[in-house]
Amino acid sequence: MWAAGAINTLAVERAVVTVTELTRELVSIPSYEDETEAGDFIEEWLEREVGGDATIIRDEAGNVIARKGDPAAETLALVGHHDVVEPATPQVRQEDDGEYVVEERDGRLYGRGTADMKGAVAAAMLAFRDAEPAGELAVASFVGEEVGGVGARHAIDEGFAPEYAVVGEGSTGYSSPGVTDVAVAHKGRRGSTITARGVAAHASEAEAGENAIYWATEAVSLVRDLEPPAVEVADETLEGSVVVTEIDGGTAMNVVPDCCEVTVDERTVPGERAPLERVEELEGVEWTVDQDLPPMECTDEAFAETVFEAVDAAQPVAPELVTKPHATDAGWLAAAGTACVVCGPAEPGEAHTETESVSIDVLERCRAIYRQVAESWLA
Known part of the structure; x- marks a missing residue:
C-alpha cells in the first residue's frame, strides 16, 4: 500500500508510454452508434493482461466488467464508458475504413474520445491490471452513456452494485488550469x-x-x-x-x-x-x-477524503473538492446506492468538440491516482 505522497516513480515512468499507447489504440476504434469493436478491444486486453487473476464479463448490453481481489470484501469500481458522440469529419480517417484520427502534439492527444472518455478508460484499465486491491476491485466500461446511460442502467438492473466508485469523467481544470480535482456532486x-x-x-x-x-x-x-x-x-x-x-x-x-x-x-x-x-x-x-x-452527491466523506488524498499526492498543486455542471453515469450509480466521486483527465470545454484533446501528463496522473485509491481505500 502506498503512503500519501509516495507514488512509485517506476510505475509512473512505465505509464509514460503505456497509457499513451493504450489510449491511442482505444481512441482509434470507431464507437459512435456501434461500440462493439471498442468493447472487443477492452475485453481482449483485459483477458490478455489480467487473465486468470480476474473475472471478466461482457453483458448483453455490451458493457465490459472485470473484477479481482477479495469477492467477500466491499467493492470499489473504476468506471468509464467507451461510446462517443458523432465525430467531426477531420476526426475520421476516410481511407482506413473509418478509423478515428489520433494525433499527438504539444503533450496532448487529439481525437474523438480522447477526453470523453477513452483516455480515462485506458488509465483505469492499467490501474486495474497493476493494483493489489485493498478489497474487491472492479473496472467497468459502459456503452450508451452519451444516449442516457443505457449501459449503466442495464448493469445496475443486472446486479452491478459496487459500494464505491470513481467515475473517470473530467474533473481537471475546475479549481485551476491543469489541476485534477475531485468532483463530489454534479447536476x-x-x-x-x-x-x-x-x-x-x-x-x-x-x-x-x-x-x-x-x-x-x-x-x-x-x-x-x-x-x-x-x-x-x-x-x-x-x-x-x-x-x-x-x-x-x-x-x-x-x-x-x-x-x-x-x-x-x-x-x-x-x-x-x-x-x-x-x-x-x-x-x-x-x-x-x-x-x-439523475444528479449525484457523495455523502460519504471518508471515501471522498481517501480519493482526495490520492489526488493530492499525485500532483504538485493542491486540488479541491468541486462540483460539475454535467450529468454522468455517477448519477445512475449514486441513485442505486453507490458512493461516487468523479475524477478524470478531461478539462472543461474539451468534450464533444472538433478539437477534442487530453493532456498526456494528466492521463499518467489519473492512472497513478486510480491505482493508489484501489490500494488504499479500505485502510
Missing part, C-alpha cells in the same frame, strides 16, 4: 415536453376554436417564473436551471392551432426539483418527462 438533466391542446378553427372565426398556442404561452410564463433549485455542496452553490428551448405549433397562417408543444431543459441538483408539474394545473396542458438523468 442532472430532466428534459420534458409541455403539450397544449386546443380546438382548430378558421382564423376568420377564431372564437369558434381554442388557441393552443395561447395556452402554451401561459405555460411558458409559468416556467419563466419558477425559481430554479440550488443546494450547497463542497462550499459551492450548485444551481439548477429551467429553460424553454423549443416551441412548435400551428399548421397554417389562417388556422387557429389545436396543438402546441414546448420543450423544457431542466438542470437538476441533488435533492431538489423545480415544480414543473404545476403546468398541468393550466387548462388544456399536459406535461411529459422525456429524459431524466
Whole structure:
C-alpha cells in the first residue's frame, strides 16, 4: 500500500508510454452508434493482461466488467464508458475504413474520445491490471452513456452494485488550469415536453376554436417564473436551471392551432426539483418527462477524503473538492446506492468538440491516482 505522497516513480515512468499507447489504440476504434469493436478491444486486453487473476464479463448490453481481489470484501469500481458522440469529419480517417484520427502534439492527444472518455478508460484499465486491491476491485466500461446511460442502467438492473466508485469523467481544470480535482456532486438533466391542446378553427372565426398556442404561452410564463433549485455542496452553490428551448405549433397562417408543444431543459441538483408539474394545473396542458438523468452527491466523506488524498499526492498543486455542471453515469450509480466521486483527465470545454484533446501528463496522473485509491481505500 502506498503512503500519501509516495507514488512509485517506476510505475509512473512505465505509464509514460503505456497509457499513451493504450489510449491511442482505444481512441482509434470507431464507437459512435456501434461500440462493439471498442468493447472487443477492452475485453481482449483485459483477458490478455489480467487473465486468470480476474473475472471478466461482457453483458448483453455490451458493457465490459472485470473484477479481482477479495469477492467477500466491499467493492470499489473504476468506471468509464467507451461510446462517443458523432465525430467531426477531420476526426475520421476516410481511407482506413473509418478509423478515428489520433494525433499527438504539444503533450496532448487529439481525437474523438480522447477526453470523453477513452483516455480515462485506458488509465483505469492499467490501474486495474497493476493494483493489489485493498478489497474487491472492479473496472467497468459502459456503452450508451452519451444516449442516457443505457449501459449503466442495464448493469445496475443486472446486479452491478459496487459500494464505491470513481467515475473517470473530467474533473481537471475546475479549481485551476491543469489541476485534477475531485468532483463530489454534479447536476442532472430532466428534459420534458409541455403539450397544449386546443380546438382548430378558421382564423376568420377564431372564437369558434381554442388557441393552443395561447395556452402554451401561459405555460411558458409559468416556467419563466419558477425559481430554479440550488443546494450547497463542497462550499459551492450548485444551481439548477429551467429553460424553454423549443416551441412548435400551428399548421397554417389562417388556422387557429389545436396543438402546441414546448420543450423544457431542466438542470437538476441533488435533492431538489423545480415544480414543473404545476403546468398541468393550466387548462388544456399536459406535461411529459422525456429524459431524466439523475444528479449525484457523495455523502460519504471518508471515501471522498481517501480519493482526495490520492489526488493530492499525485500532483504538485493542491486540488479541491468541486462540483460539475454535467450529468454522468455517477448519477445512475449514486441513485442505486453507490458512493461516487468523479475524477478524470478531461478539462472543461474539451468534450464533444472538433478539437477534442487530453493532456498526456494528466492521463499518467489519473492512472497513478486510480491505482493508489484501489490500494488504499479500505485502510
